[in-house]
Amino acid sequence: MTLAASLTEAGNTSAGEAVVFWVLAPLMVLGALGLLLSRRTVHVAVSIAGVMVGLAILYIAQEAHFLGFVQVVVYTGAIMMLFIFVLMLVGVDASDSLVETLSGQRWIGVLAGTGLGVLLVTAVTRASFAAPQGLEAANADSNPVGVSRLVFGDFVLAFEATGALLVTAALGALILTHRRRLGRKVGQRETADARVLGGGRLTPLAAPGVYARHNAMDVPALDPYGNPIEESVSRVLRIRGQEAAAEEFAMRELSEADLVPEDQHLETTEDVPTTEEGGEQ
């Protein structure tokens, strides 16, 4: 099927195509602006879907029939639907406030965008192209045939690679979004049994020692037999050699003189009744 898409001798499009273009182009720009400026995310999605459809029509107007259909099927049909699904998932009423939080971002954005647009438009309009040739000859066996000749001929390697890419992407999406547990859930009883069977320490590590004259994390605690417990001091200190010896801080043997002398014992008052006296009475 041929549409009125052929070019004139001077390289200009036919009048019909011009009409199509001038009708669609503003609509598409409006749609894109809707993408930029809408507050409700669903409006955004619908606007961009509209832009995609407009693009499909333009492809067909430019004698890229295959691409136009693929655009509708893939982009508008699959990709935009994906977007809308995710939007629903995320929450359709989570409206995106248009107040800018980053300082200066709006101005930079507008400036850069405008600058980019101006520059690119300038570049494009001042570039000199060869006289447009149209796709009459290339589409001689119809556009899909011509495209497939290139895809499976000159670019078959790229084709295979993108195939692999697609497979990978599908797998990736599956993995990223999988929510169900893959194995059986291990309960607390099973975890505890595995720990006992595995041997090793079951109890928590001992804390460092606290002595009459020292209270720090570099002195080991003593076990009931009086031997220092190595693991009570941090492993790093042990490796560095900064562990202190426990004997330095142990209590001295009390000599007679160290004991509190008689006359300094606590005074007891006379009239505290003893239990015996109280009991006898």
Add this chain to the structure above:
Amino acid sequence: MSVHTLTAARLPFADLVAPVAPSGVWQESAWLLVAIPLVSAAILLLAGKRSNRWGHWLGVAASAASFVIGALILVSLLGVPAEQRVVELHLFDWVSVGQLSLNAGMRLDPLSLTFVMLVTFVGTLIHVYSVAYMEHDKDRRRFFAYLNLFVAAMLLLVLGNSYLLLFVGWEGVGLASYLLIGFWNYRTEYAVAAKKAFVANRVGDLGLLLAMMTLFASVGALDFASVFAAVGSLDSSTVTILGLALLLAACGKSAQFPLQSWLGDAMAGPTPVSALIHAATMVTAGVYLVVRSAPIYEAAPNAQLAVVVVGAITLLFGAIVGCAKDDMKKALAASTMSQIGYMMLAAGLGPIGYAFAIFHLFTHGFFKAGMFLGAGSVMHGMNDQVDMRRFGGLARYMKVTWITFGLGWLAILGVPPFSGFWSKDKIIEAAFVPVEGAEWRAWVFGTVVLVGAGITAFYMSRLFFMTFHGEKRWTTAAEGAEQHPHESPRLMTWPMIVLAVGSVALGGLLSINSAFTTWLEPVTGHAEHHEPVLPVPVIMAATLVLVAIGLFLAWRQYAASTVPVVAPAGSLLTRAARRDLYQDEVNDLALVQPGAYLTRSLVYGDRQVVDGAVTGIAHGTVGLAERLRKLQTGYVRSYAATMLAGVVVLLVVVLVTRI
């Protein structure tokens, strides 16, 4: 004939007497004069405490050996006619590089041998004196090492045949002076005095270095023979610069104005040091330099005038300061400064004055050293006190000291027939000799010299009377030190006696038939006799009258009436003289403060500018980094904005360059 035409006729100087080679074993061994004391000093310093018992005798022996060798060389020179009395002894080639060729050698001529005799004779006497004076000092051996070092350096100074060797000796005596002034350096003020002396000397050394550099640049050699031969071919500005630079060097070493501030403080050293170095020998090295460089000064009359002016100023300066000093040694130091002013003035008068300058130097060495040794003897007997206001009436208790000191006093006053009269009077006559074209010079300088003689009489008599006559004003036990003045031991009195004999007789003896001036002629040239503006008898009478007036005034104030123990307030001039005419303040204002300011500003510049630049770069980097860090907002969108902005810039560049 006037002095000027005489001067013009005597250039080039080198034709006066051509140097000859040494003859005889003693002349060829002249290097021993320097080597023996130097080796002795090395031994004494290196042997250390082991040599404490015999070290001082080694020092005395080394000095005496130099004297003996010097005397033998003198005798050998006296045996040859005058035309052969300038002997150059080549020692070794020192530096031989390209066009620069410096040889080390010795010049034995009347001038240098006069100095050799003075240094070794007076030096040996002072060595003997020091054996007893420093008996109780545990560092006596080191003292003798330094004394020997000084003798070696001084002999090298006067015997060197080039400005370079002279400079080596010059620095050596400066070093020895520093070491000896600061001998008791555990007292901070003594160490500071030593430093002050060294620094003032250094300023003078700058002059000598400048002169040597100028000589090397213009003449290409530094030895006396080549320099004096080439003086005639130098232009007048170069020669004037040479003369002024050498004058600066002489001022530093001889404590002349404006570098005179160190001499008073140098009395911090032991008295033998003051006697040897700061009276007889080292301070006269400046006069030696000027007289040795006579050809240069002959060719630069302006420099010569500067020498005379400096001598005149210092003469009066020292005399005024000496009138107000109560410290005996400082008064003698001021006297030394003034007498060397006489010598410089004479040396600046030209050929008519050279010989008398050296003559006065020679006699001054004897009587001033004798007076310093006497002062040391007084200090020894009075528990090392120096305040003359606490002396008085010592004549009875220290007879030998009194007599020897008195003979030296009469000599310095210029009382005939003692030595000082013969030398100083000739200087006064020479000062009155008119100079063609500048009549004022004779009158001005002659008057200065006359007045100086009068003031000298006053303050030296003041010193003598305050110390030895009048009532006893000694400190009592209540004031902390009871005084028992006694005569000094024989090792101290015999050198004083010998020097006193010299003070009495030497001047007269050497003036017979103008023996001394004739002896010096191969170096100083023959000076025609000129008439001074006043007749000679008038000058002589005027001098004696002024001397008598000074003596009488001093006697009236210090011997006949009581001397206050505490110094009275005094007039403005007295107060200024007590403070050395504010020399320290002037030095401070003119040199120290600007120097300190310069240093401070350099430090400031270093800190602010140089360091500031470096730390400024560091701070700038940090500041820039802090500002750049703000770009890392962490937000994806600002990164995206940066990327987009970059793309835009890229596009602009591409489009602009291709359009």
Add this chain to the structure above:
Amino acid sequence: MSLTNYLVLATLLFTIGATTVLLRRNGIIVFMGVELMLNATNLALVTFSRIHGNLQGQVFAFFVMVVAAAEVVIGLAIIVSIFRTRRSASVDDVNLLRN
């Protein structure tokens, strides 16, 4: 009209898509802006293929579409999983590298 009008349109769409990426906070909308940029590029490619008279531009656009599809799949999966943990789809929350 000449074919450069298509190019101008493509440029405009591209610019608007880029600005969207900068100015919108919702991750999904940013993603949609990216898609718009890709589509604008496709339009330009198709126009160029028409100018040059061969189909290579169209083939290029085809591959772009395929890759964009794969990218959308993964991107949305990521957004979904992020949303599950953080309950927010704002791209401004990802700012731990701040300063």
